[in-house]
Amino acid sequence: MSKNHEATSLRDCLCGSVGPTLVGQRVTVCGWVAKRREHGEHLAFLDVRDRSGILQVVVDGSVDARSEYVVRVTGVVSHRPEGTVNERLATGEVELTECDVEILSAAEAPPFQLDDRVEIDEQVRLRHRFLDLRREKMQYNLRLRAAVNRSLRAAMDAQGFCEVETPLLWAPTPEGAREFVVPSRLHPGEFYVLPQSPQIAKQLLMVGGFDRYYQIARCMRDEDLRADRQFEFTQLDVEASFVTQDDVMGFVSRAVLDAAEEATGVRPGTIESMTWAQALDLYGTDKPDLRFAMLLHDLSNVFASTEVKAFAAATVKAMRVPGGAAMTRSRLDQLTDQAKELGAKGLAWFRVTAEGLDSPLARFLSETEAAAIAGVDDAQVGDIVLCVADEYANACKFLGALRVTLGSPPVSEGPHRYVWVTEFPLFEGIDEDGNPQAAHHPFTMPHPDDLDLIETDPVKVRSQAYDLVLNGWELGSGSVRIHRADIQSRVFKALGITDEEAQGRFGFLLGAFRFGAPPHAGFAFGIDRLVAIFAGEENIREVIAFPKTQSGTDLMTGAPKDITARQIRELHLKFAPKGS
RNA sequence: GGACCUGUGGUGCAGCUCGGAGUGCACGCCGCCCUGUCAAGGCGGAGGUCGCGGGUUCAAAUCCCGUCAGGUCCGCCA
Numbered sequence: 001m002s003k004n005h006e007a008t009s010l011r012d013c014l015c016g017s018v019g020p021t022l023v024g025q026r027v028t029v030c031g032w033v034a035k036r037r038e039h040g041e042h043l044a045f046l047d048v049r050d051r052s053g054i055l056q057v058v059v060d061g062s063v064d065a066r067s068e069y070v071v072r073v074t075g076v077v078s079h080r081p082e083g084t085v086n087e088r089l090a091t092g093e094v095e096l097t098e099c100d101v102e103i104l105s106a107a108e109a110p111p112f113q114l115d116d117r118v119e120i121d122e123q124v125r126l127r128h129r130f131l132d133l134r135r136e137k138m139q140y141n142l143r144l145r146a147a148v149n150r151s152l153r154a155a156m157d158a159q160g161f162c163e164v165e166t167p168l169l170w171a172p173t174p175e176g177a178r179e180f181v182v183p184s185r186l187h188p189g190e191f192y193v194l195p196q197s198p199q200i201a202k203q204l205l206m207v208g209g210f211d212r213y214y215q216i217a218r219c220m221r222d223e224d225l226r227a228d229r230q231f232e233f234t235q236l237d238v239e240a241s242f243v244t245q246d247d248v249m250g251f252v253s254r255a256v257l258d259a260a261e262e263a264t265g266v267r268p269g270t271i272e273s274m275t276w277a278q279a280l281d282l283y284g285t286d287k288p289d290l291r292f293a294m295l296l297h298d299l300s301n302v303f304a305s306t307e308v309k310a311f312a313a314a315t316v317k318a319m320r321v322p323g324g325a326a327m328t329r330s331r332l333d334q335l336t337d338q339a340k341e342l343g344a345k346g347l348a349w350f351r352v353t354a355e356g357l358d359s360p361l362a363r364f365l366s367e368t369e370a371a372a373i374a375g376v377d378d379a380q381v382g383d384i385v386l387c388v389a390d391e392y393a394n395a396c397k398f399l400g401a402l403r404v405t406l407g408s409p410p411v412s413e414g415p416h417r418y419v420w421v422t423e424f425p426l427f428e429g430i431d432e433d434g435n436p437q438a439a440h441h442p443f444t445m446p447h448p449d450d451l452d453l454i455e456t457d458p459v460k461v462r463s464q465a466y467d468l469v470l471n472g473w474e475l476g477s478g479s480v481r482i483h484r485a486d487i488q489s490r491v492f493k494a495l496g497i498t499d500e501e502a503q504g505r506f507g508f509l510l511g512a513f514r515f516g517a518p519p520h521a522g523f524a525f526g527i528d529r530l531v532a533i534f535a536g537e538e539n540i541r542e543v544i545a546f547p548k549t550q551s552g553t554d555l556m557t558g559a560p561k562d563i564t565a566r567q568i569r570e571l572h573l574k575f576a577p578k579g580s
Numbered sequence: 581g582g583a584c585c586u587g588u589g590g591u592g593c594a595g596c597u598c599g600g601a602g603u604g605c606a607c608g609c610c611g612c613c614c615u616g617u618c619a620a621g622g623c624g625g626a627g628g629u630c631g632c633g634g635g636u637u638c639a640a641a642u643c644c645c646g647u648c649a650g651g652u653c654c655g656c657c658a
Contacts, residue, residue, distance in 0.1 A: 035620095037617050037618060039620085039621095040614040041613095041614085067609090080616085084616055089618075109590070109610095110608090111591075112591050112592090113590095113592090118607075120591070121586095121587090121591085121650075123651090126650090199658095223656055223657040224656055226652085227651090341654065441658045550650075553649095555649095
C-alpha cells in the first residue's frame with residue numbers, strides 16, 4: 001500500500017492519502033507549503049498541500065521553507081503524539097517525521113491568502129488566476145466539472161452516440177449572435193468566424209449518416225457578458241436522426257441525470273415538463289424556477305370592466321407574496337422601479353391586514369375586486385398581493401421578474417428542480433422590416449398541428465423546440481429540425497428571407513439536404529451553467545479556469561491586445577480611425 | 581448604449597452622512613523569542629499618489645463633476 005498509481009519518479013503518494021495504514025513507512029510527497037508554524041530553533045510544522053489535501057510535516061527550525069514554496073519531503077509516517085491529533089484534518093492522525101526537505105522552487109509571498117477564509121476581490125484573483133486555482137474551492141469546482149464531463153461522455157457513449165469534432169474556423173452566417181471574426185492570411189479581405197454553436201455542422205453530420213452525434217463543444221458569441229454568460233462557453237451538443245422530440249429529451253435527460261448523480265450523489269427524480277404557454281402563464285417566464293411557488297394568478301375577468309384606471313388593461317396578473325406585508329414603502333418603491341425599468345406602467349400592491357386591504361388603491365376597488373385580490377392564492381393576513389396590468393405577455397413578464405426578485409433562493413440552496421419547457425412559439429417579435437423573427441433558429445420544425453398558420457397567423461405557430469431549465473437557469477435548448485424543402489421554404493418566406501438570401505447564407509446546408517436528409521432533431525446545453533449550479537456558484541466564472549471579465553478582458557494575459565505590424569500586414573488589415 | 585454598487589498599506593475591512601495631521605482593526609510579510617502547533621503564541625518592524633483627473637474650500641479619503649477598473653442588471657445573447 002505504500003505505492004499507488006499516483007506514484008511518480010518524484011513522489012510515492014499524495015499528501016491526502018497518507019494515513020494510519022502507512023505508519024512506519026518512509027514516503028516522499030511533493031507539494032506547496034500551505035502554512036508554516038514555527039516553534040523555535042529545533043521545531044517547525046509545515047502543512048504541505050497538493051491536490052489531494054494537506055499533510056503535516058515536522059521539520060527542524062532551520063529548514064527555510066516558506067509559504068507557497070514547492071517542496072519535496074521524504075519522511076517517516078508517524079502517529080501524532082497523544083493529544084495532538086487534529087480531527088479537522090483528513091490526515092490529522094499522522095504526520096511525517098525525520099524529514100528531508102528539498103526545496104524544488106522558492107516563492108514570493110502570494111498577493112493574497114490562498115485559504116478560503118476570506119473573500120478576495122475578483123480582480124485580484126483573476127490577475128493571479130494560477131494562484132487562485134490552488135485554492136480548495138477552485139480545485140473542487142474544476143474537478144467537479146471534469147467529473148460532469150466524464151459522466152456526460154459516458155452517458156452519450158452508452159446511448160450509442162459518436163463523438164465528432166467540428167471546425168472552429170467556420171463560414172460566416174450572419175443572423176443570431178454576433179460572431180468572432182478571424183481574418184484570412186491566404187485570402188485577402190476574407191474571413192472565417194468562430195462558431196456560435198456547431199448547429200449547421202451537426203445537421204450536416206446527420207446528412208452524413210452519423211445518426212447519433214455528440215460533442216463537448218466550445219461555442220463563441222461576441223455578445224455582452226453576464227454572470228451566466230462568457231464569450232466562450234461549453235455545450236454538450238447532441239443531434240440524432242430518425243427521432244422525435246421525446247427521443248431527444250430522453251437522451252439528454254439521461255445524460256443530465258447521470259451527471260447530476262455523479263456531481264451531487266443523488267439521482268434526481270424524473271424531469272418535469274410544461275409547455276411554454278403554461279410557464280409564461282404561471283411563472284411569467286420561459287425559464288421557471290420551480291424551487292418556490294408564488295404562482296401568477298389571472299384576475300383579468302374580475303377587472304374586465306373596472307373603474308380603476310390602473311387596472312384598465314387586457315390582462316391583470318396577481319401574485320401573493322407570503323409575509324410580504326412587512327415590506328417597507330421604500331422596498332415597494334424599489335420593486336415598482338424594477339417593474340418600470342422592464343416597461344411596466346406601474347405596480348399595485350395590497351397588504352392583507354385583519355382590517356382588509358391596505359393600499360393607496362384600496363378605496364377605489366369594488367367589493368368584488370377587493371374580494372378577488374384578498375383571495376389570491378388563499379392570501380393570509382401578513383401577506384401582500386402584487387398586481388400588474390398590461391397586455392398579456394407583458395403582465396406575465398413583469399410580475400414574473402418580481403417573483404424571481406422576491407422569491408428566488410440563492411443558487412446553493414434548495415433542491416435541483418429540472419423542467420422541460422416545450423412548444424415554444426416558432427416566431428417571436430417583429431424585426432424592422434415587419435417580419436416575424438425566429439425564436440430558436442430558422443431550421444426549427446413547426447408543430448404539426450400549426451403548419452397551416454405559418455402564412456395566416458405566424459405568431460400563433462408553435463414549434464417543436466424545447467428548453468431544459470434548472471432552478472430558473474436556462475441550461476439549453478433544442479428542436480426538431482426541418483428536413484423537408486417545402487416546409488423550410490415556407491418558414492424562410494414567413495421570416496422574410498428570400499430563396500436567394502437563403503441560398504447565400506445557408507446554401508451549403510440546403511444543398512446538402514437535397515441529397516437525402518433524414519428527419520433529425522437535437523439539443524445543446526451549457527455545461528458551465530450546469531456545473532455552476534452543482535457547485536452552488538452564482539457565477540460561471542467560478543467553474544472556468546481562465547474566465548474573462550464582464551468587459552471581455554483577461555486580467556491575467558491582458559487580452560485583447562495589439563498585434564504586431566507584421567501580423568497586421570500579413571492579414572491584410574487596415575484600421576479605421578478610432579471613433580469612426 | 582443605459583441603470584445601480586464597489587475602489588483606503590500585499591489581503592479583508594472600518595473611517596466618508598456631519599471636511600480638520602494617513603487614524604484604527606484583522607490577516608499576511610520581515611526580524612527576534614519559543615520543542616507539539618494546526619486560524620499557533622509573544623515582542624518588535626517595514627509597508628499608503630485613500631483608483632485617476634479636475635473643481636469647491638483656509639483645509640478633501642470624506643462634498644461636487646469627469647474618467648478608469650471590477651461587479652450586478654436592462655438592452656443584446658437566431
